[in-house]
Amino acid sequence: MTPPTPPAKSTKPVHLHLFATLGYSIAGGRFLLRQRAAQLQVWLGVVTSIAFALAGVGLDQWAVMLALFVASLAVEALNSAIELTVDRLSPEISEYGRDAKDLGSFAVFCALVIFGGHALWVLAAVLLTQ
Template identity: 40%
Template sequence: MINQEQPVSEFKSKSGLKRIFSAVGYSIAGFKTAWKGEHAFRQELFVVVIATIAALLLPVPALQKLLLIGVFVLVLIIELLNSAIEAVVDRVSLERNPLSKNAKDFGSAAVMLALFLAGATWLVILWPLFTGG
């Protein structure tokens, strides 16, 4: 009988607690790499810190505070995914290619949409505070 199993990465072979600890280590490495090499990530993280402090001080219900903070955390998540896409595209080839450009532009557009969502969320929640409505 022919072995029909797909090749498995050596990084996927861990199970149980070892896998969890490895995943935490990979995540910390990802944050460190993003902090060191991604200007947009550092800028957005700065905004998240300021927005979190502001949201916690605002006289709005807890769920709205969570939403105000959460939309900026979503921006960070999408920025990390965008950076991952860019890293993979650059790993494949540094040559200019329309497909590579599309991949990077799609990631950038996703970040922009997340920023628009964050801005709209803040506007909708804060509008009544400033207009009395």
């Protein structure tokens, strides 16, 4: 038995590969922002930003908030990918498909709890020290 042949290495220059990767990322971001759940997360980020600005939150906590916001969107993107894959591979109702979607949803919930908990903690700390 002959061993499988390894995939051919790309002959593209590195900078072209990076531009292609950037294009795929932008396309994924556009797709994500058409999803209702991601739109709600963006709205939550805007509301949190307004609250931070009005409360006079420091730059360090702004940076943490922004990192948590981007992380929550990344988790939402992974959840959307799971849902698309399950819907494509298992269009009928299945226990495995349901469990996969539930786990993705739970991951988004956890990310949002962390984001919201941080925002509430920062706002409470700032407002209680004024």
